[in-house]
Amino acid sequence: MLLHETQIPIAEEVRGACEILGLDPLYVANEGKCLLIVAPTVADTVLATLRQHPLGHNAAIIGEVVADMPGKVLLRSRIGGMRVVDMLSGEQLPRIC
Helix, strand or coil: CEEEHHHCCCCHHHHHHHHHHCCCHHHECCCCCCCCCCCCCCHHHHHHHHHHCHHHCCCCCCEECCCCCCCCCEEECCCCCEEECCCCCCCCECCCC
């Protein structure tokens, strides 16, 4: 998988709090989120359908399935770098609600 950091809808308040606390928002507990993996041919239709619901107004296409590095999730950062998004080890970070 290849995720694009600039496309992940993270509220600026959450991003700011994570920066102050030294936390990665991808590893902070979050409720009420849904991740769908769909065929590219239907992605825009699914996205439009999700956005029609009041709770889906921030729905976004945040990445794609790629053949490079099978079994890994990569993140293209805001500045263009790449990093591996590892499975969470240990305790989940506290919720920021």
